[in-house]
Structures are given as C-alpha cells and as structure tokens.
Amino acid sequence: MAEERAVGTPVLRRLNTAAVLRAVRDCAPEPVRLAELVRLTGLTRPTVGQAVDGLVEAGWLQQHDPAAASPQGGRPAVRVSLRGRAAPVLGLDVGPHTVSAGIDDLAAHRLAAVRLPVGRTGAGRLLGVVDEAVGRALAEAGLGADEIAAVVVATPGIVDPASGRILLAPSVPGWTSVNLSEHLRGRFGCPVQVENDANLAALAVAGERSGAGTLLAVQWGERLGAGVVIGGRLHRGTGSAGEIGFIRPPGDVPDTGDGRGPLERAIGAEAITERARRAARDRPGTALQAGGLDAAAVFAAAAAGDEAAVRVVDEVAASFAQAIAPAVLVLAPDAVVIGGGVARAGSVLLTAITRHLGRLTLTPPVVEFSGLAEDTVLTGALRLALDEVWGRLPV
Amino acid sequence: MAEERAVGTPVLRRLNTAAVLRAVRDCAPEPVRLAELVRLTGLTRPTVGQAVDGLVEAGWLQQHDPAAASPQGGRPAVRVSLRGRAAPVLGLDVGPHTVSAGIDDLAAHRLAAVRLPVGRTGAGRLLGVVDEAVGRALAEAGLGADEIAAVVVATPGIVDPASGRILLAPSVPGWTSVNLSEHLRGRFGCPVQVENDANLAALAVAGERSGAGTLLAVQWGERLGAGVVIGGRLHRGTGSAGEIGFIRPPGDVPDTGDGRGPLERAIGAEAITERARRAARDRPGTALQAGGLDAAAVFAAAAAGDEAAVRVVDEVAASFAQAIAPAVLVLAPDAVVIGGGVARAGSVLLTAITRHLGRLTLTPPVVEFSGLAEDTVLTGALRLALDEVWGRLPV
DNA sequence: CCTGGTATTTCAAGGACTTTAACAAACCCT
DNA sequence: AGGGTTTGTTAAAGTCCTTGAAATACCAGG
Structure with a gap:
C-alpha cells in the first residue's frame, strides 16, 4: 500500500526550493532578480533567500556580479541563473545508419553534438559506434561520465518500458539480443532510459507546440511510426503505442519479409515512388x-x-487518413504533426490529408508538418532526460 | 504564469489530514483504529490524532464507541470511519428512453437510486424527467439539494469539456439546444459536470479492474461508443474521444440519416440481426x-x-477488430472491455474478436466482457463525482 | 481483590520552517 | 551631502511535526 506520506517540515523546504528552481528555469536564460523570484513564487524574501543559498551551495544556481546592468535606482539586486554545466544530460539517437549523441545542460543549452555514420549494419558494430559517439560527446563537452545526470537513448523498435530491453527491432538485425540499457548503465552512474525513437520525436514536437493537449506525432519516411503525447507526457500503453506502421490498409499489401508493416509497405517513401512509377x-x-x-x-x-502526380499524392493522403482515422476518433487529438522525410512534401499532401481526415472524423485535428530539423529524435531524447532530472529536482 | 506556490506550515496540516482521510477511505467500510492509521500513513500519533480531531469536527469522520469489539488486550482503541451521509454526490444518466439518478455518500455507499422511463422523446420533456428523477432521489436519501457536494451527468452525444454544453446528440432531437449544465448549476450550489455516457461507463469499468494501465471500454448495443481511461483518469482529447461508432469500415454502409455512424450501421445490434436475416x-x-x-x-x-450464425458472428467480430485495430495500435491498451447489450453474447464473439485482433496488432490486449449490470453509466457518473470530491478534499 | 502485562492515548519539551517587521546597505538624483 | 528608492539582512513570533515519558483502560492470572 503505497500511501502518500507527506510529513515533517523539511518537506516544505524541498517544495519551496523546487518552486524557486522552477521559477528560475522559466526565466532562463535571463538571470533573475531575487525580488522577482519573490513575486513569481509568492514566497517571502527570507524564504527565497534561504532556498537560493541552498541551491547555490548545491551547485544548481550561480550568482551574478551585481556590476552588470541595474537600471533601477536602488540597491543593486543579487541575480541568479541556472548554473551552466549543472546536471548535464546525455541524449542518444541510435539508428540503423547513423548514431547521434548530444549533451544539454540544465537550461537546455547544447554543450555537445556528435553524429557518426554506421558502416556495416550489425548489432555488435552498432554498440561500438554508440560508445564512440558517447566518448566524443563527453570530450567535446569536457565532462566525465560520472557527471551526467540522466541518459535517454532513442532506438527503433519496441521497447519494454519497465526493463528497457528492446523487444522488436526489424530494421537492425540482432539488436534485440543486445542489452543496450544494461551496457550504458554500467558506464553511467545515473538513470538510463531506453525509448522508441518515434516516441521521442513526438516529445520534441510537443515541446515546440506549447499546447498541453493531445498530440499524435507521425514520423513518415521509408518507415512509419508515431508517438502519442498527452498533456506533455508520453503515452506508452503496454509499450508499443504509436506503431501505426502496422495498421492494415483496406487493399492488403503483400509482405516483403523485411519486418515492415502493411501501412509502411503501402505508403512509405519507397511505396510512394513505386505508385508514381505505376502511374507513369x-x-x-x-x-x-x-x-x-x-x-x-x-x-x-x-x-x-x-495530374498523375496529384492523383498519386491524393491516393497516398487518402490511405493515410483512412488508416489513422480510427485512432483519431478514439484519441481526439488536438493536432496531427508529420515529421520525417515526407514532411518536406509541401502543402499538396497536407491539404489532401486534411480534406480526407475532415471527411472521416468528427472533430478533425489540425494537420501540419513538423518544423524541426533532422535531430528531432535527439532533441526529444534530451528533452525526456531533462524532464527526468527536473522530476527528481534537488535533494 | 500559474506558478506552483507551496508555502507556509498550514499546508502541511492540510497534506497530512488529506493523507489520513485517504487512509480511512482505503479501509472503508471497516472502522479504523487510530494506531492503524499511524502505521498506514507513516505519521506520528499526535499528528494523526490532531488530524482526526479536525476531520471529526468538520464532519468528514465519525468516531465509533469503543464498546464494540476489541479482541486485543489493552486499552480499547478509538476507531473512526467515514461519516455516512457526508459529502453525498449525485449521479445522473440521461438517455433517450430512461433517466436514472443515484446518490452515493463519501464511502461510495448508495443512498438512493431512481429510474424513470421517458414517455415521448423530446428535449423539453426530458428536462422535466431529469428534474423529477433528481427530486425523487433527494427525497429517497432525505437530503436537500444544497447538501450535495458534486453532480455528474451522463448524456449521449459529444460534450464540450470546458463549458459542459452538448455539441452533438443525434439520438435526442433538440438536446443540443438545452443547456443542461446551466440548468443544474442553478439548482445545486456545487460543481456540476456533464460527460459523455460511454466515457463514464469506461470509468466504471476501470474501477472494477484495479489495474491503472490503459483501458479501452466499448459500449456496444444499438449504438457503439467507447471511453479511454489512462492511469485511472478519463481521456477526453478535444472532447469527442472514443467515438468509435463513426469509424468507417471498408465496405461502406449507406447512411440511414438517423445520425448513427458507419460502424454502428455495420455492426450495431440492429445490423447484426439484419446480417442474420440475410444469411438465413x-x-x-x-x-x-x-x-x-x-x-x-x-x-x-x-x-x-x-454454421450460418457462426459465420455471421465471425463477420461481425472481424469488422469490429479491423475497425478498432488502428486505435489499438496507437493506444496499446492493456485491455478492451466490451459492455452494453452485446456483452451478453458469450464467448463465441469474444474468442472471434481476440483471434482477429491478435492477427492485426502487435501486442494484443486482453479482450473481455464487462461484468457490470445495467447501471454501468450511473456507476461511472457517481465515481467521477466522488473523484471530484476527493480531489478537493477537506478545506 | 489485587498485580502484572499490553495496547493505546495524553502531555510536555524540542526542533524545523515560514512569516512578520524592523533595520541596514547600496545606488540614484538633486 | 542628504533624501528617496530598491533591496538584503536579522531577530522574534507562530505553526506544525517529532520525540519521549507518563497516564489510561482493559485483560489474565494468582
């Protein structure tokens, strides 16, 4: 019986310091005057002062010299900001062709970014590239592995949320037999989380749109995946949530035996090309x-x-809309955001999807392309890592 | 900027009394010894004592005579339990044919239950029946309208979560022009919430299955609706979440013009009968x-x-599985629970659905029938109302 | 009828934290 | 140099929880 035991005055101090730290974050990257924190948090000056002292002592905040900039007449204010290089987090995007690593500090400032190609495919080789990428990123940021506060790894395939084991990864042969989570946990002394790449991309997209509603973020390239974000938090379900690539479109598509799902075979980037060839x-x-x-x-x-191209695009849009319509009806998301290679398609595809989806659903969501660049997944991984750190704030 | 301001020692008292109250609820309906509360909450005896005193004074708890039952040798323990008739909540299930009203006390004990038929369909008449049902329920419980702590109304159609207005209700002509929420708010001095009936049924089903995972609860009769419960909380999306009746099955079904969705026309109870007639x-x-x-x-x-019947059932199961498969892939629910009239179908339908769904999804959910009786929706409404009250615990 | 044992409650002292309010510091302007 | 303004500092008071000891009430057994 996990009773919610809330006791003792010390918990007050924790709550208040956490509130102060959050307030400082919300003002980032600008330094904040202490008096401003008083206004923001609703706490009193002595309380804020003590909290700030504790946070500075613990290395979360840094004080600024009062020398710089004080337009107000009066005693120069003490100003604080998140300490750069405090609680840095590591994000990894492990794909079949490239491995990316990035390090952010607490203020979501990018300290390092590395991108390595994977020569031959193979699980063992891949693990070596991961280690290489981690090493280079740490070196670039000038940090040791023990200083990292959280690690999040993006991988294709289905991940067991509890153990972090990879249950299914058709695109990387042998990948399921590698215990990536265990491997990294041995190297870092902090929480390590393994997560599906489409899920993390969804988290990154959700970060861009400030809205806290329901979001279905689709990654659409050769393969097809999606992530569901509800109220800013990732929805995992039993672990395989968002696997839209395995939706079966009406006219069934012959299995190619490469682990791709029916919808991927029907409207993935390759299938779009094939449809165009037939039309030609x-x-x-x-x-x-x-x-x-x-x-x-x-x-x-x-x-x-x-005309022929328009027809192909409309077919693809119709198939996509028909495939996700049931999910849109059940979820009623505020928006469907499309990223990946197809996101560069332009408005032709977008308007076609919007039109078909409007016909098939009751409260049609906004359909739009993601504005994020190629490192969407890495951004999402870093975001989840930062969320993790913010979740277990100071001690 | 809604900063999370947590200040002052008084909040500790609130937190702790809330913890004590929750602990008492978890032991309901048995009275709890004070020492047991100490063990459950992790608080100390004086703290628990003060919290209990406050709660008794405020009318949330009642003390029991130490006379009854004290098998342990030692000073007889003070025992407390939730005060019957404290913070009673009202639930309403407004349907096209019947209106049900129920009143629960804080311990989820049913104080009153009323069920009225609706003669002629018509929005104005319906509102009168609602008032009648409310009046009878209050009389049966011996309560005044001002004593009710929360009201939740179930209605067919799509409800705007913010305003409580009914946006779309094909089964009740004229119902959208009635401001049910406003009407009831005028009668009660407490929060009034209007919610889709399938959503509330889902909440009731989720209450039965203690699991906190993801649940897709389907109501399947003449009409077809569903509710999504994630982590014990209802998922609303933009408001129309769970409207599976409007999923379009592959072979399209002619519109009957009665506001029913394509899937309802394809595999609703009436359609099942029609399929059987054709098969015969x-x-x-x-x-x-x-x-x-x-x-x-x-x-x-x-x-x-x-044989013919088996074939019809299999067709229906296949259509259902195909229709919800995309939603199951996106949500990855732990279970799909089917309630409503069709839930009395028996294992023929269930195994067929399980088989088809296993073929169409990656991590097939458990498929089962709801064990709840006809007042599922009412139970869900009362449950949401109680959740609301527990959410804003004592003052 | 009295005594020891047990489980519980009550009481008083101590500690942690926030708040209030008064005071001191540092800068601007005249 | 002195008033005005904004900010930081300090001490006393209040609230709440905790600790530990004493009191209470019932049972069993001599």
Missing part, C-alpha cells in the same frame, strides 16, 4: 517519367500541377 | 429462420453451433 506507366506524358524518381520528386510534380 | 435467406435450414430474431438469438445460435 499507365499514363505516358507525365512529369513522373523522369529517371531518378523519388518521393520528393513526386511531391514536386504534384505541386507543379502534374 | 441465402442458406435455408439454419436456426436463424426463427420469427422473433434479435442479436441475442444470433449469438445463442452461434453458441449452439449453427
């Missing part, structure tokens, strides 16, 4: 005849008004 | 030929091994 065969004289055809070219042709 | 036409000599055919008869015939 049936209808000569379209812009889709060009030699080096890829998904981007299809979208470009559609944007230019090529 | 095509294949004479089946048990489905009987005159008064309804969904229950179809399931009974299937359970008895009638």
